[in-house]
Amino acid sequence: MTATTTQTDFLELIGDGDEYAAIEMVLGLLDDGVPPQRILVDLIGGAQAQVGALWAADEWSIAREHAATAVSERVVSAIAARTTARPTRGRVTIACVDGEWHALPVRILAEMLRLDGWRTDFLGASVPGPHLVTHLHQTGPDAVALSCMLATRLPRAHAAITACRSAGIPVIAGGRGFGPGGRYAQHLGADAWAAGAEEAVERLAADWPPPMRDPQISAFLGDDEYTYVVRHRPALIGTAMGRLAADYPAVRHYDQRQLDATAEDMGHIVDFLAAALYVSEAKIFTDFVAWTREVLAARGVPPAALRAGLLLVRGQLRDYPAALAVIDAGRAEVAQ
Ligand code: B12
Known part of the structure; x- marks a missing residue:
């Protein structure tokens, strides 16, 4: 075979x-x-x-x-x-950041580390930062392996990374949410990043713990624009949904399921925008728009629907230049 x-x-x-x-x-x-x-x-x-x-x-x-x-x-x-693999190395705590439900990728990572002789504490999906830190105090691991598969969870990942490092435990980050080559992981203060489970096994076996930098490095990244978008999330989505029929008339014939899916997509627009503002990386948003365009196309929804959604959120953020620049970069992905 x-x-x-x-x-x-x-x-x-x-x-x-x-x-x-x-x-x-x-x-x-x-x-x-x-x-x-x-x-x-x-x-x-x-x-x-x-x-x-x-x-x-x-x-x-x-x-x-x-x-x-x-x-x-x-x-x-x-x-x-x-x-069977008896622990011969140290102990690693493995967790998904708050709001991150992709547990299987890190379950695979946990098994790979266990097979390499680590004692693993697998905490699974969506672990709130304070509970993670309590666990660290109780167990005293040599590393925290933190997963973020969705870029929208990056602000929570940042809080978790900062809290773990303040507790003196170095963090290895992973998952596609940390961007190409893990570039957002470094920005958020992680001590290391690995593309996959095999690389993480190698990294932890070779040079762990790494020299720890100042734990306060990049303690807070969110600025006024990020804060505004997060605080006004419900209004941004609600107003955009209320105005959508005028700009994209096909929505008048949507059934409840389609309307719910559209509201969810509008929520994703706001969440990915917030994440892009948080780490000052428009790419988070442009990648999301390109991906959504494909997902919608496969379901027979034309790019005009996404264009309308982006414009309706944009129209509510006229006083926020960084947000406008990010949305405009996204609009270029669905220009035709
Ligand atoms: C299963 C699945 C789910 C399940 C997860 C259940 C579970 N128990 O894990 C559920 C249904 C919950 C789910 C939900 C969603 N999902 Co999903 N999901 C997937 C799917 C199909 C498989 C995930 C998986 O197991 N992959 C297998 C592993 C092995 O993949 P891997 O990435 O190569 O894993 C390695 C690395 O990531 C790395 N790694 C990961 N974490 C860490 C951590 C550390 C420390 C290290 C070192 C390495 C590391 O090591 C892993 C092992 O080698 C993926 C598709 C995909 N390509 O992965 C989508 C996917 C990740 N999901 C996606 C989406 C959009 C969502 C939702 C937003 C959908 C929705 N509309 O609600 C929600 C978000 C939920 C949330 N808030 O977390 C998108 C993300 C796209 C994007 N723009 O980023 C994907 C890529 C699907 C797609 N093709 O578009 N999902």
């Missing part, structure tokens, strides 16, 4: 929600001598990336994605149950 057919078979099994067959397949691979690390990163991680692409292309429903992810989680647990 080639790697590609294994991947295709596994995707089919999780797509059917067939957890027994998926677990059987993976345990068979372990019995054949395939290293658990390869299964975690290449097979499960690779399949989950395809799940995301299928959802984005509107080929899989949200329910099918949820079911497939639940099976992948069970498969990771089955691998954990089958493999």
Whole structure:
């Protein structure tokens, strides 16, 4: 069986929600001598990336994605149950930042670190900063591995990074929310960043702890414009929704489900704008607009709808030059 057919078979099994067959397949691979690390990163991680692409292309429903992810989680647990690794290194706390629900990527990371001899405390999805710090005081780990898959959670990631470092625990950051090459992670004061679980394993084994810089570095980044956008989030969304029918008449024929989805998208516009202002990176917003354009196109929604949404939020921020510049950079992504 080639790697590609294994991947295709596994995707089919999780797509059917067939957890027994998926677990059987993976345990068979372990019995054949395939290293658990390869299964975690290449097979499960690779399949989950395809799940995301299928959802984005509107080929899989949200329910099918949820079911497939639940099976992948069970498969990771089955691998954990089958493999033993005694802790020979230090202790690592692994958590998603507040409001971040992508727990599977860090569950994979936790297993990879465990297999490399770390004692791991896996705290899972959406860990509020103060609770994370309490846990650190109770357990005294050598590192905090902090995940942020969505750029909208960067302000919370920053608060968590600052709090961990103030408690004297160095932070390794990861997840696509930290931007290409992890460039926002450094900006937010993280001690290290890794692209994936394998790189994190190498980094922690090679040179940990890193020399810690001033914990107060970049203690607060949000300025007046960021604060205004966050405080006025409900009004920005509500006003834009109220005016949408005038600028984009197709919305008059939307059913409740479509209206709810549109309000959610309007919320994403405001949240990604706030994140872009927080780290002064328009790219966070332009990437989001380009991604939303594709997701909407797959669902038959033309770019004009997104253009209208951007303009309606823009119209409420006339006195905020940085916000206008970010939105205009985003509008260029849907110019035609
Ligand atoms: C499953 C899934 C979900 C599940 C998560 C359930 C769970 N238990 O994890 C649920 C349904 C909750 C979800 C929700 C959402 N999701 Co989602 N989700 C995914 C999906 C399909 C798979 C995630 C996964 O498991 N990937 C597999 C792992 C292995 O991927 P990986 O990134 O390579 O992981 C490595 C690195 O990221 C890194 N890493 C990660 N964290 C850390 C931390 C440290 C310290 C280190 C060192 C490394 C590290 O190491 C990992 C292992 O090698 C992805 C698609 C994708 N391509 O990932 C979308 C995706 C991440 N989701 C996306 C979106 C948009 C959302 C929602 C906003 C959707 C919505 N409209 O509500 C919400 C947001 C929820 C929230 N606030 O967190 C988008 C993000 C796009 C963007 N613009 O950034 C993606 C990319 C889908 C897509 N194709 O567009 N999602």
